[in-house]
Amino acid sequence: MFKFITLLKREIRSYFHSPTAYIVLCFFLVLTGFNFHMGVALLSRGPSEVTVVEAFFNSIPFWIGLILIFPPITMRLFAEEFKLGTMETLLTAPVQDWQVVLSKFAGAFFFYVVIWLPSFLYFLVFERITSTEASQAAGAFLGSYLFLLLVGLFFISIGCLASVMTQNQIVAAVMSFCLIALFFFMGLISFFSPNISPLLRDIVAYFSTIEHMGEFSKGIIDSRRLVFYGSSTVLMLFLTLQIFQFRRWKP
């Protein structure tokens, strides 16, 4: 446990010592700021069926941001250490492989949480100034953030998998972007072709991120989603660990 903390501290540190982190942070602030502005503008036009929280978490800029945010966070995790050769010093210290994988995953997740923190302020300020509720119920507000965490876990684990497969960060970024986009757009099948069979529609509903977000931002917390994202994350991390070990058998 102690070594895990040591590794985790280094991971987090290295985020805040690299320019990439600040570029990602800035990009994200601009995008979410714009997104929030759109939500408020929508409400200011007159009575609306949606709350500002729902508008914020179900808009196109939000989804663009959410898909683009993961590759730059996760691309360097393993690829950089393999490239620099520091993996050799790391893995000849008395450290277990799973400690390395988990600490990198946890470090990336921590940074992801930090990226989302400022958006809390938007809603606080909104409620203060307009003296209206940002969401209909606390559940909807917390549900949205819970879902962000769930999606974060899963997509970061995909990013880990992409990064462990290569020593080129760009390749890792492209690969994780493709995997995440593929997964995301598979969930959109029922939007694009409304005439698919009900069975297929049900199956798609299991992994349609966009539909899940719709539910959570209304405050509906479905345990099937928790299990789905939780187990997918575990699977991805397991694969990451396997590939991580395999790479030393056959470099």
Next chain:
Amino acid sequence: MIQVENLTKRYAGFTAIENLSFQVEKGDIVGFLGPNGAGKSTTMRILSTYMPPTSGRVSIAGYDVFEQSMDARRHLGYMPENVPLYTDMRVNEYLAYRAALKEITGRRQRERVGDVLALCSLNDVEKRIIGTLSKGYRQRVGLADTLLHAPDLLILDEPTIGLDPNQIRQVRELIRNLGKHHTILLSTHILPEVEMTCKRVVIINKGRIEAADTPETLINTVHAAGGIRFEIKPGDEPAADRLAAIPGVREVALEEENGGWKCFNLRTQAGCDPREELWRLATDRRWAVRELSRRKVTLEDVFVELTYGE
């Protein structure tokens, strides 16, 4: 300290090392030599527990590197080729981080970091960011890292590569001092250095061991040719043929010819010194002699003899 038995590593399509067996005793400084691509780094990576062998066994301080990897790691310090370091960290931060990974904490951590900083003369750059350090300093940071947990065994892959002559001397001094308390296995291409620092050498070529012994024994037993320089004025006589006829001379090469003076380079058989016969020949034939000198056989000759590519 190190026991290597029938170690083999195959990659898809080629065999990096085949059936290596050797031992390193406690307290030895062993030079691990071989041409590029001979399998030195592969062997060291396996010894350091970084990657598993295809077959064979290695034990470090009694621990199997594969089965008891964590215990083996606690007893060895490994510095990979080109010394990979986190370039965004400060020297003292990096060492503290590495110490924590090696289970050294609290007050002992501060002590150990202080000790290795002093030992590797890094106190001046303690607070500098590693990325801004010169190659020589980075090398020493890497070395300091391997010493943190006071391991019994140091495995150093080309510790002096890319350093200037002064830095090489410093690192060599450091290694020689470390040899008093640690067992060291180091690979290098600088053979005079091995002669100066190492008690034993292991020479590998194309994945196989060619020789493993003390440098002196190798120089005396391996059929490495020594050299003799012989500069004479033989007139019109066929001097080269006469020289070649002397017992113990393996090869005669005319190095240069200048105003009747001919300078020959003779390769002799191992353990042979035919200078007396050469002198007698010259006096008998009434040749003027300007130089007759012997070049000592060095480890370099042994190395070339054993590994020169066909």
